Amino acid sequence: MTPKLELEDIRKAFGTTPVLDGISLDVHAGEFVSILGPSGAGKSTLFQMLIGGIRADSGSIRCEGQLLGPEVGRFAFMPQRDALMPWRRILDNVTLGLEVQGMGRKAAREKVLALFPEFGLAGFENHYPAQLSGGMRQRAALLRTVAQERDMLLLDEPFGALDALTRSGMQRWLEAMWRRHRWTALLITHDVREAVFLSDRIYVLSARPARVVCEFSVPLPRPRHAGATGLRDASAVEAAVLETLLKTETIGESNP
Amino acid sequence: MPKTLSLLARAGPAAIAIATLLLAWQFYAYLSGISPTILPSPVRVAEQAWANRRALWDNTLPTIRATLLGFGCSLATAFVLSILLDFSQALRRALFPVFIVSQTLPLVAIAPLVVLWFGFGLMPKIMLVALVTFFPMLVALVQGYESTEKEILTLLRSMGAGRWLRFRLARLPSAAPFFFAGLRISITYAVVGAIFAEYAGAARGLGIYILNAKNNFRPDLVLAAVGVSATLTLLLFAATVLVQRLAMPWVRLERGPTP
Numbered sequence: 409m410t411p412k413l414e415l416e417d418i419r420k421a422f423g424t425t426p427v428l429d430g431i432s433l434d435v436h437a438g439e440f441v442s443i444l445g446p447s448g449a450g451k452s453t454l455f456q457m458l459i460g461g462i463r464a465d466s467g468s469i470r471c472e473g474q475l476l477g478p479e480v481g482r483f484a485f486m487p488q489r490d491a492l493m494p495w496r497r498i499l500d501n502v503t504l505g506l507e508v509q510g511m512g513r514k515a516a517r518e519k520v521l522a523l524f525p526e527f528g529l530a531g532f533e534n535h536y537p538a539q540l541s542g543g544m545r546q547r548a549a550l551l552r553t554v555a556q557e558r559d560m561l562l563l564d565e566p567f568g569a570l571d572a573l574t575r576s577g578m579q580r581w582l583e584a585m586w587r588r589h590r591w592t593a594l595l596i597t598h599d600v601r602e603a604v605f606l607s608d609r610i611y612v613l614s615a616r617p618a619r620v621v622c623e624f625s626v627p628l629p630r631p632r633h634a635g636a637t638g639l640r641d642a643s644a645v646e647a648a649v650l651e652t653l654l655k656t657e658t659i660g661e662s663n664p
Numbered sequence: 665m666p667k668t669l670s671l672l673a674r675a676g677p678a679a680i681a682i683a684t685l686l687l688a689w690q691f692y693a694y695l696s697g698i699s700p701t702i703l704p705s706p707v708r709v710a711e712q713a714w715a716n717r718r719a720l721w722d723n724t725l726p727t728i729r730a731t732l733l734g735f736g737c738s739l740a741t742a743f744v745l746s747i748l749l750d751f752s753q754a755l756r757r758a759l760f761p762v763f764i765v766s767q768t769l770p771l772v773a774i775a776p777l778v779v780l781w782f783g784f785g786l787m788p789k790i791m792l793v794a795l796v797t798f799f800p801m802l803v804a805l806v807q808g809y810e811s812t813e814k815e816i817l818t819l820l821r822s823m824g825a826g827r828w829l830r831f832r833l834a835r836l837p838s839a840a841p842f843f844f845a846g847l848r849i850s851i852t853y854a855v856v857g858a859i860f861a862e863y864a865g866a867a868r869g870l871g872i873y874i875l876n877a878k879n880n881f882r883p884d885l886v887l888a889a890v891g892v893s894a895t896l897t898l899l900l901f902a903a904t905v906l907v908q909r910l911a912m913p914w915v916r917l918e919r920g921p922t923p
Contacts, residue, residue, distance in 0.1 A: 459822035485822035491815040494914050495837045504833070508823040536914040556823065 410473045412437045412560060412592050413458075418467035420453060421617075427453050429617035430467070435560070438590040442603040444653065445613030451596045452488075454618075455564055459485050471559065484558035488565045490549040492537040498548050499533040505556035520555045526585075527551045543574045550582070554591070561593040567602065579605050583632055600653065604646050605632055612649060614656040622652045704884035713888035723873040724892055730786060730858040730869065731900070734793025735851065742798050746805035750835065751827070756806075767799045771857070775864035784867050792861035797850035804846025808839025841915065844908040851904055855897045 411434035420428040427450040435441045445451050456462045457469065458476075469476040476482070484505065492501045499517060506516035524530045527547045537545055546566060553561055566582075567575040583606055586593065597603050603610050610624040628641050686706045692698075693705035700708055713720060749756040775792055782788040812835045820830045862871025870889050877885035909916070 456818075459818070461818065461821060483822065485819060487815040487819055489815055491813065491819045493816060493834070493837065495840065495912070504820075505823045508820065508825045508829060508833075536917050538914060538917045562822075 409436065411435060411470075412439075412472060413594070414468075414470040414473075415454075416468045416470070418454070418457070418464045418469070420450070420457070420462070420465050426617035428464070429619045431613075431618060431620060432467075433611050433620060433623075435592060435594055437592050440586055440591075440593045440595070440606055440608050442595045442597055442607040442610045443613060444597055444600065444603045444610050444649065445618060446615045446653070446656075447598055449613045449616050450618040451598075451613065452564060455485065455562055455596060458483050458562060482559050483562045484553045484556040484560070485562045486549055486553040486564060486566050489569050490537070490545045492545055492548060492552075494537055497534050497536055498529065498540065501537065502548060502552045502555055504552055509556070520551065523551055523555065528581075541574075542570050543578055546570060546578055547581075550585075554589075559592065561591050563593060563595040565597055566595075568597075568599075575602075582606060583630070587630055600646050600650050601642075604628075604642055604649060610649060612652050612656070621656045624649055624652075700884060701881050702883065704887065709884050709887045709891065712882075712884040713891065716885060716888065720873070720888060720892055723868050723870050723889070724896070726786075726789075726866070726869040727855070727858050727862065727871070727893070728896065730789035730861065731793060731854045731896075733786065734790040734858060735797055735854040737790055738794035738798040738850070738854075739801060741794065742801035742805060746802055746809070747831070749802075749806055750809045750831065763799050763802060766795065769795075771796065771860055775861055778861070779865035784865050788864075789858055789861040789866070789869070793854050793857040796853045796857040800850040800853065801843075801846045804842045804849075805839050808842030809835040811842065812838040840912055844904065844912070847904045847908075848901060851900045852897050855893055855900065859893055 413435040415431055415433050418428050418431040419426070431454065433441070433443070443451055443454065453462065457464050471482050492498075493504070496504070499520070502520045502523075503511075503513065503516035506519065507513065511519075521533065524533060527550070529544065529548055529551065532540060532544065532548075537548070540548065550566065553563075567578050570578060579602055586606070595603070595606060604626055607626050610626060611620050612622045612624065613619065614621045624645065626645055628638065628645065632638060632642070690705050690707060693700075693703055693708075704712070745759070749759065771792070774795070775788075778788040778791055782791065809831075816834045816838075817830055820834055825833065858869070859871040859874070862869035862873075863875055864871075866872040870893055874886050874889045877883075877889065
């Protein structure tokens with residue numbers, strides 16, 4: 409089967425500093441894949457390439473076998489901080505993507521309103537972002553991402569700015585949502601537990617210049633409840649991933 | 665009712681400070697026996713202001729007109745130019761130094777020249793008001809566009825929004841707080857600018873009224889006109905605050921406690 413997204417030997421340098429050193433990875437339809445790497449490894453650079461912000465020096469990006477052209481719009485991107493517009497009500501923040509696509513305001517609103525209950529935001533349509541808690545803002549940001557109905561979700565450390573408790577809650581909620589909708593998703597994170605909890609597969613990147621050091625499958629059954637057996641299996645995978653990650657980090661440090 | 669009370673509580677200290685100043689002034693003028701042609705007491709200023717209310721009002725109207733028209737022109741020009749500058753780096757490099765130089769021109773020298781070139785009508789006043797208010801507005805807007813959160817711009821780009829759409833959806837609304845801050849500053853310049861332009865030469869207006877009163881050794885009427893101009897400035901300032909509250913309801917929410 410042709411992968412939904414296929415990156416082959418992507419290289420990128422900023423000036424003389426190589427950032428990406430031959431990244432190859434693929435994501436299949438309905439798969440949840442994570443890219444795990446140390447901070448500053450170039451994970452976000454990778455996303456910028458997918459959403460058309462920057463171009464790779466070499467290598468190819470294919471979507472369903474087709475080379476990714478200059479046209480954007482195959483991916484729905486969710487940035488690190490929620491990037492909700494403080495001057496727009498939640499409803500109008502959520503319709504943003506559809507508005508950019510040229511859909512009328514009324515049609516866009518009708519379309520997203522149906523999604524509000526599922527995202528736990530019913531009753532908050534007319535609130536401003538400042539009136540919402542961090543978790544709710546993040547759910548609104550995800551709703552805005554999903555509402556665009558793109559082929560694939562790109563999630564850039566979506567829970568990085570949340571407190572630990574809210575983050576765990578959001579991870580569980582996202583896992584449940586994913587099971588129901590089976591979005592094709594690519595997640596960037598440096599949180600091992602988050603990657604293991606959410607993903608089908610994990611690519612571990614090295615420190616800069618980034619290479620794929622290792623690819624893990626996460627064979628844990630879904631739903632990924634934190635039951636006793638679930639926890640034990642998960643921590644085995646977590647330990648393996650963490651080990652790899654730490655090893656690459658030390659290598660990165662000794663050879664700057 | 666509690667709303668009125670809290671408003672009173674907030675305005676209270678300022679009212680007390682002003683009242684104290686006026687009282688001190690009144691006592692000094694009364695006790696020192698200084699001639700009212702040098703320093704008139706506040707009570708005398710108020711009396712004379714009331715006695716000359718007709719003339720004062722007739723001279724206030726042209727000042728209001730010049731202020732608002734000049735400010736309106738300045739606002740429109742600043743807005744259009746700010747957009748051009750935001751879109752063109754080259755234009756920004758070319759024009760910004762010119763604008764900065766325009767701010768260094770001493771008003772004392774420019775005002776009579778503008779009157780000389782454009783006569784005693786409304787035109788030179790509008791131009792001078794525009795000159796003093798244009799730059800603060802332009803800077804506020806350009807800075808406001810620059811203040812746009814990078815992640816919002818990245819998000820919009822990922823959605824496929826072009827340059828103009830990114831400007832309209834993100835950069836323009838991001839500039840709103842800066843715009844209003846600039847508005848509050850320059851509206852106070854505007855009144856001063858108008859009065860100065862009239863001072864340099866006009867048929868009617870607070871500026872020329874002040875000049876005539878001074879030449880007639882009537883400091884009480886000078887101060888009455890000053891009082892009118894201060895009131896005018898305060899009213900315009902209050903109006904901008906009110907407009908901002910209506911236009912940006914989310915700001916108060918950000919400051920207030922979240923439920």
